[in-house]
Amino acid sequence: MNTNSSNMMALAPNTSNKRETVCIFGTGDFGRALGHKMIQCGYPVVYGSRSTQISNLIPKDAEVLSHAEAAQKAAIIIIAIQRQHYNFLTPLAEVLRGKVVVDISNNLKLNQYPESNAEYLAQLLPGARVVKAFNTVSAWALQSGALDASRQVFVCGDDMEAKQMVMNIVRALGLTPLDQGSLLAAQEIENYPLQLFPMWKFPVFLSLGLTAFFFLYCLALDVIYTYVYENNNFSFFIAITIPNRICPVMALILLGLVYLPGVLAAIIQLYRGTKYRRFPDWLDKWMLCRKQLGLIALAFASLHAVFTLVSPIRSFVRWRTSKGIIAQALNNKTEPLDLTNAWLSDSYLALGILGFFFFVLVGITSLPSVSNSVNWREFRFVQSKLGYVTLILCTAHTLVYGGKWFLSPSAYRWYLPNIYMLSLVVPCAVLVVKFVLIFPCVDKPLTQIRQGWERNPKYSE
Amino acid sequence: MNTNSSNMMALAPNTSNKRETVCIFGTGDFGRALGHKMIQCGYPVVYGSRSTQISNLIPKDAEVLSHAEAAQKAAIIIIAIQRQHYNFLTPLAEVLRGKVVVDISNNLKLNQYPESNAEYLAQLLPGARVVKAFNTVSAWALQSGALDASRQVFVCGDDMEAKQMVMNIVRALGLTPLDQGSLLAAQEIENYPLQLFPMWKFPVFLSLGLTAFFFLYCLALDVIYTYVYENNNFSFFIAITIPNRICPVMALILLGLVYLPGVLAAIIQLYRGTKYRRFPDWLDKWMLCRKQLGLIALAFASLHAVFTLVSPIRSFVRWRTSKGIIAQALNNKTEPLDLTNAWLSDSYLALGILGFFFFVLVGITSLPSVSNSVNWREFRFVQSKLGYVTLILCTAHTLVYGGKWFLSPSAYRWYLPNIYMLSLVVPCAVLVVKFVLIFPCVDKPLTQIRQGWERNPKYSE
Amino acid sequence: MNTNSSNMMALAPNTSNKRETVCIFGTGDFGRALGHKMIQCGYPVVYGSRSTQISNLIPKDAEVLSHAEAAQKAAIIIIAIQRQHYNFLTPLAEVLRGKVVVDISNNLKLNQYPESNAEYLAQLLPGARVVKAFNTVSAWALQSGALDASRQVFVCGDDMEAKQMVMNIVRALGLTPLDQGSLLAAQEIENYPLQLFPMWKFPVFLSLGLTAFFFLYCLALDVIYTYVYENNNFSFFIAITIPNRICPVMALILLGLVYLPGVLAAIIQLYRGTKYRRFPDWLDKWMLCRKQLGLIALAFASLHAVFTLVSPIRSFVRWRTSKGIIAQALNNKTEPLDLTNAWLSDSYLALGILGFFFFVLVGITSLPSVSNSVNWREFRFVQSKLGYVTLILCTAHTLVYGGKWFLSPSAYRWYLPNIYMLSLVVPCAVLVVKFVLIFPCVDKPLTQIRQGWERNPKYSE
Numbered sequence A, B, C: 001m002n003t004n005s006s007n008m009m010a011l012a013p014n015t016s017n018k019r020e021t022v023c024i025f026g027t028g029d030f031g032r033a034l035g036h037k038m039i040q041c042g043y044p045v046v047y048g049s050r051s052t053q054i055s056n057l058i059p060k061d062a063e064v065l066s067h068a069e070a071a072q073k074a075a076i077i078i079i080a081i082q083r084q085h086y087n088f089l090t091p092l093a094e095v096l097r098g099k100v101v102v103d104i105s106n107n108l109k110l111n112q113y114p115e116s117n118a119e120y121l122a123q124l125l126p127g128a129r130v131v132k133a134f135n136t137v138s139a140w141a142l143q144s145g146a147l148d149a150s151r152q153v154f155v156c157g158d159d160m161e162a163k164q165m166v167m168n169i170v171r172a173l174g175l176t177p178l179d180q181g182s183l184l185a186a187q188e189i190e191n192y193p194l195q196l197f198p199m200w201k202f203p204v205f206l207s208l209g210l211t212a213f214f215f216l217y218c219l220a221l222d223v224i225y226t227y228v229y230e231n232n233n234f235s236f237f238i239a240i241t242i243p244n245r246i247c248p249v250m251a252l253i254l255l256g257l258v259y260l261p262g263v264l265a266a267i268i269q270l271y272r273g274t275k276y277r278r279f280p281d282w283l284d285k286w287m288l289c290r291k292q293l294g295l296i297a298l299a300f301a302s303l304h305a306v307f308t309l310v311s312p313i314r315s316f317v318r319w320r321t322s323k324g325i326i327a328q329a330l331n332n333k334t335e336p337l338d339l340t341n342a343w344l345s346d347s348y349l350a351l352g353i354l355g356f357f358f359f360v361l362v363g364i365t366s367l368p369s370v371s372n373s374v375n376w377r378e379f380r381f382v383q384s385k386l387g388y389v390t391l392i393l394c395t396a397h398t399l400v401y402g403g404k405w406f407l408s409p410s411a412y413r414w415y416l417p418n419i420y421m422l423s424l425v426v427p428c429a430v431l432v433v434k435f436v437l438i439f440p441c442v443d444k445p446l447t448q449i450r451q452g453w454e455r456n457p458k459y460s461e
Helices: A029-040 A067-073 A083-096 A117-124 A139-144 A160-172 A183-194 A198-229 A243-272 A281-288 A290-309 A315-330 A339-365 A368-372 A376-405 A419-423 A425-437 A440-450 B029-040 B067-073 B083-096 B117-124 B139-144 B160-172 B183-194 B198-229 B243-272 B281-288 B290-309 B315-330 B339-365 B368-372 B376-405 B419-423 B425-437 B440-450 C029-040 C067-073 C083-096 C117-124 C139-144 C160-172 C183-194 C198-229 C243-272 C281-288 C290-313 C315-330 C339-365 C368-372 C376-405 C419-423 C425-437 C440-450
Strands: A022-025 A045-048 A063-065 A076-079 A100-103 A129-132 A152-157 A176-179 B022-025 B045-048 B063-065 B076-079 B100-103 B129-132 B152-157 B176-179 C022-025 C045-048 C063-065 C076-079 C100-103 C129-132 C152-157 C176-179
Touching: A022 A029, A022 A067, A029 A045, A029 A139, A045 A067, A063 A067, A067 A083, A076 A083, A076 A160, A083 A117, A100 A117, A100 A160, A117 A129, A117 A183, A129 A160, A129 A183, A152 A160, A152 A183, A160 A176, A160 B183, A183 B376, A183 C160, A198 A243, A198 A290, A198 A419, A243 A281, A243 A290, A243 A376, A243 A419, A243 A425, A243 A440, A281 A290, A290 A339, A290 B339, A290 C290, A315 B315, A315 B339, A315 C315, A339 A368, A339 A376, A339 C290, A339 C315, A368 B368, A368 C368, A376 A419, A376 A425, A376 C183, A419 A425, A425 A440, B022 B029, B022 B067, B029 B045, B029 B139, B045 B067, B063 B067, B067 B083, B076 B083, B076 B160, B083 B117, B100 B117, B100 B160, B117 B129, B117 B183, B129 B160, B129 B183, B152 B160, B152 B183, B160 B176, B160 C183, B183 C376, B198 B243, B198 B290, B198 B419, B243 B281, B243 B290, B243 B376, B243 B419, B243 B425, B243 B440, B281 B290, B290 B339, B290 C339, B315 C315, B315 C339, B339 B368, B339 B376, B368 C368, B376 B419, B376 B425, B419 B425, B425 B440, C022 C029, C022 C067, C029 C045, C029 C139, C045 C067, C063 C067, C067 C083, C076 C083, C076 C160, C083 C117, C100 C117, C100 C160, C117 C129, C117 C183, C129 C160, C129 C183, C152 C160, C152 C183, C160 C176, C198 C243, C198 C290, C198 C419, C243 C281, C243 C290, C243 C376, C243 C419, C243 C425, C243 C440, C281 C290, C290 C315, C290 C339, C339 C368, C339 C376, C376 C419, C376 C425, C419 C425, C425 C440
Parallel strands: A022 A045, A022 A076, A045 A063, A076 A100, A100 A129, A152 A176, B022 B045, B022 B076, B045 B063, B076 B100, B100 B129, B152 B176, C022 C045, C022 C076, C045 C063, C076 C100, C100 C129, C152 C176
Antiparallel strands: A129 A152, B129 B152, C129 C152
16 A cells, blocks of 8 residues: 555645635535535635526636536536436546545435445446435525534545545535545435434323323312312312422333343343344334433423422412411411421422432433543443432322322212322332342353353254 | 645644644743643654743743744744734745745734734745634733633634644644634634624613613612602612512513514615615614624513512511501401402413513523524524514513503602503514504515516616 | 555455454353444444354454464454453464454452552563453443443553554444544443442541431431420321421532631741642542532432422421411410511512522532533532632521521520521531631731742742
8 A cells, every 4th residue: 555655745735825716516406505605615616507697696706617617627526416417427437537426315214225326426437436415404494504514524535635625625515524434424414404303203202191181080080089079179280290290100100111131131031041132123222222312301301390390389388288278377377397298298308309310410411522532431420320229219209299199089079090100100110120130140141141151052043 | 845746634733643743933931832732742852942941931841942043943933923923924034935824923902903913924925824812812812721712712824734634633622623714714713712792782772871761860860859848758668679570671671672673674664675785784783783692681571580589588578468467356257259350460470470481492592502503493492483472472461461450540640650651662562563563455565576586677777 | 644654544444334353352142242332334344252162142244263363353452351261362473463452351359469460461461452442331232232322432551553453343333433642541341330439438428427426416306305205296297397397408508518628728837938749648538529419418408408309299388387377366466577678588588599500500610511511610610619619608598597596595405506596617617718818818828828838938839
């Protein structure tokens, strides 16, 4: 591999401060927007177009030539045309030999074609040095300068030098180039801008479904039941009271669902006696969306906290409080302090506050910049240890809060349990199984399996 | 050192674990601080100085030689002198030929000189491989190790190899090098450390001005008016009551101002029938500081939330509550629950909580690390869709809160409206115009314009 | 631009979309996990093993050969064996000449060996191009795909080309390579995964110790004293009342401790008359953990805020409130509004809220992604100016809150001061000294010293 005759300096802009000419094939919206921006940043721009008539849509400082002429004027050619028309480039293969050809195209659907557009382009132009870039930036953003969003431009290509040239242009336009490696990454780069929170879809729909179910459940028990049997119109409960019942329940269930797949995975591994067989598909997917489930749980927990704190300001609560006090005053007596009550009330509040505190802590470490600055051991410590502390505290919070009602028949309207009882099922199950799993007699084989040991090596053949 | 026959490998420190010698021109504060740090990290340091007398300020392990001698001892020369004295380097041009010359200088003002210091240096020393680096680090930080701040060192230069050598030193000093491309970036790098939140200036001054105005307005209506006409001394209102009136008003107005320029831009584009003419300058600037306006609005909203939650603890509120209860008790009657009141109170609280929740969500996505990890489509979804949901919820919160007072004459002290009525002007205007803009007959031409279509192509010539 | 004789292109995967073969030495857990993952990502994998018998633990698509044979099949050899067994590689030195050899090993302790494993490997194989990588990823994470954690792979090596090849593989596996420079960085990279929040150790233990002390102190004064002398059982205070006394005290003390070392450093520099002598070791260490101290203080402050906001919901507080109201009602009188009280209550709440607000602001700027996007001047502004504003507001909050009790003998149970009085010592001391330091007659020499001036240059010789 001889590197001595090359040199890297050739690719850097010379010190005379002049930017090299850039050629853009295609005068569509994105081609024009990019040209505008480049001229603004000091690059001479030449458009390659079928008709060389100067269209007034094209930035007025740009030249318009035929494709072949334009390509000869520049070392970098940006292909701002649709993939379907790429084949018109085939006759230009000779002109583009050795040139840096930048593919900026996007598709309309994920994995629309078997190979990425950039790879397809590289096949059409064997001599060209194809670089994928700019596809994550929108024409509108380029035009309006509204780039508070992602300034990141993913760049990939097989030729380091060509990639460097493109990355320099990206930087000059005020954007941040991110080298994604060889052209193989083009497929992923082209799929990237088409996604809309793909990992969030399942957790969000699950939460919406559960929330709707619990809302109807509470509506029946708290509003309709009271209206029918006690003749009280508590319809305003649907603004705060019922949401504040649903939020903690959702938070606890979702938090349980974050730790359930880990526990299931451990059981499966113990049962199979090996870690070298894939988990069932649903478990794999579930494990991959734990972070999202956890963050939605945190959102519900935060809403619960605010709904709770706001309660003394509520008109209804103030009315209820004064009713109680007036009743005592009119009866001429003061109730003594109920110590048990004081203990219960203070402990479930304290448990809830601490649980929420740890929950927020775990949430902060899942911010990308924070999780990138901790190592694997630290991340495990926070997400696993602190996560379980959170789960234990929140479960205890719910148990202490509702404890005295479990055995009281009045808590079962229409023979249905209150929803906080339902919410305890998942987290309690997780905690019980986890408790079993940390017993040495279970933990030891599990650790061995995770270190690569196999119980029945013959099986896996 | 002959570099033309080398060879990227030459630039890596050889495996014998020895760091290459670094030469520093200039024994000023930063030169000494850098030398200290480099010696600490294992680099042999040679100072180039006019007088070769060993000054005791210089780290004692460093050698001090004449400029020419010092330069010959090292492959990397760091120029730690002021730009005004760069011309003394001209006679050394031959000695510095092929060497890596690092410009670390800063200016006192933005764009003080027509060209950046590094480019000026490159002109003075045509044979040297000039790299810009280290200008964003302070001598004091280097010395004291107090580098919790930005460990980022921007590096730029036309010679890849030279840049790599400098970036290796940066890493060895425990700092993070960031390749900013060719020497053209030097101007920006030199301007960077001179800025003090440039994008925040206008939003902050606007907020301070509005806050001052609303404070005086509230002071007049709530404290002075009450004192003059009702003979009540409510001077303590300036601690919590008035701030808690100003904060929500400011939050709502600023949130409206975040979405106003987008709506104005759409109107201008519809009127002009093209997107290829620049917006007026003030609109461009306004659009660029939307993020800052939004974050300040979020800060006011958070303060409003805390001020509201704290109210049951306030001495005044507790006194008012007990006064009300005692009055009822002494009259021997209990007021029944006012259902309308309960509904109003609960719904404006619920609307406020939800609005605040979405506001925080939008705020979190504007954290750099989060907005970098979402693509353009996701960012638009959060900032635009969720942002409008926030605006609608917050406006509704204010409308429901104040609804019943709009028509009550007692709400107009001195014939002036209460400030929350003022706060509704901007957000309501934005929402009404936005509502018009999403009608298909308006939305369709706008979408076409944004995709590059022009109504009167002849005009733009 | 002639590129055909160069060539960087050689190292890029060719456009035929085939991944190059990778050889893995060692069939231990990590070797197998990495092989599995690589095969999944399209890399042909060859294992080099002592016994070439096909073990069923090895991914079934992989070939297993002798070390020498395997090495000949690939350009990249990953060494997945323990450092203790590296010497068996010596006979293979000739086969590995020119190959890219990737060291992925970790140690069990920090700085276990004098030189890093990768450097040791480079010494054993003088002709190989050694790259350090993959040591920060766990086998379990690779296997299970649970890579929500750090996807960062630190890569270092003296050969740029070899490093690029490894970084391309890292990217292909869906991980993020981070170039850390030459092989000298290997020591640090190997130490990285062994750390468990090293900077947090001292601040956390200090906080735990102080918290325990204050807990016992409060338990004695608030629970035991009341029980013994006033015969009241306030045991439930340990759930909320006492934590809510400890949290603000801890927050204030820790916040004081964040700014104390800066003040001490200034005094030391003034006394010594130079900045070129190292601070005592304890001061250096203290300064380095200021961020952690500040964040723990913020955590305590947040808990204090929530504990305070929650108080109107507490059973005990509601009982106490109604007792007070009923007593007034039964006595047939309404107490008038106590203006002083209203002022005091509102101002300490407002001071606390503002202090907390600025505290959170300072906390947000210490998120890695935020502090990376501000320059040194902006960071100093936030951390120093806003930090002192926070300290002043929080101290004032405490002073106003407790003001009237300082002179009251009933506040001194068992002749001991209340803990909030103790909490004022550190912050008041810091503020007083800082106030002295900003006087021009003190500030001027200090500034000169920090710019490199020395009072007694002869001393430092």
